[in-house]
Amino acid sequence: MAKTSRYPSYDVWEEHEAWDPHTRNIVAKRRTPQVACRFFTKTEAILLQSIVSVLVDDHRLEVLTYVVQHLDETAASPIGESQRKVGVPPKQQLYLLGLAGVNEASREMYGEEFPGLKREEQQAVLEAVAAGQVPATTAWAQLNPVDFFTKLLRDTVEAYYSHPLVWSDIGYGGPAYPRGYVRVEKGLVDPWEAKADGE
Numbered sequence: 001m002a003k004t005s006r007y008p009s010y011d012v013w014e015e016h017e018a019w020d021p022h023t024r025n026i027v028a029k030r031r032t033p034q035v036a037c038r039f040f041t042k043t044e045a046i047l048l049q050s051i052v053s054v055l056v057d058d059h060r061l062e063v064l065t066y067v068v069q070h071l072d073e074t075a076a077s078p079i080g081e082s083q084r085k086v087g088v089p090p091k092q093q094l095y096l097l098g099l100a101g102v103n104e105a106s107r108e109m110y111g112e113e114f115p116g117l118k119r120e121e122q123q124a125v126l127e128a129v130a131a132g133q134v135p136a137t138t139a140w141a142q143l144n145p146v147d148f149f150t151k152l153l154r155d156t157v158e159a160y161y162s163h164p165l166v167w168s169d170i171g172y173g174g175p176a177y178p179r180g181y182v183r184v185e186k187g188l189v190d191p192w193e194a195k196a197d198g199e
Helices: 012-018 020-032 042-056 061-076 091-108 118-130 145-160 164-170
Strands: none
Touching: 012 042, 020 042, 020 164, 042 061, 042 091, 042 118, 061 091, 061 118, 061 145, 061 164, 091 118, 091 145, 118 145
């Protein structure tokens, strides 16, 4: 996909000196992520990156790597989930079964694992998972595909929209602390906020 933005000349990172050191450090790490594979294997991480790329329709490696890193760290964390629907397995089991199920569905539908498929084939596989209309395979016999898709999509979007490149795409000015926003009237922006081309 060709990324388009209303703010092509805007880079939220240019304002990082206005952020407090703790926030600046957190956002800086998001800009140069490295997947340590604390929970997923490298093969699973590659599969996950392929799926995430389709879900957010983005090919930028630094963004996709950060999303996978976030998902890996979340899965490896001993911190439990706040709530989970009855019958849905814990996130670790859900992720592993779901990833296996995506590859099984890919092989059944196209004779190849998900990362090797054409983009439109990958989309078709994920549409089948989202609709719960996947071939009956080993993984999907243990897991409702809709539950997997819903959880993965939610976690992916959460991570995707916390990356500074995506902030720049949507014109988000980044953390307000400690500087704060001054011009809060409708239609007004502070001098350091994004302005669409032509404004």
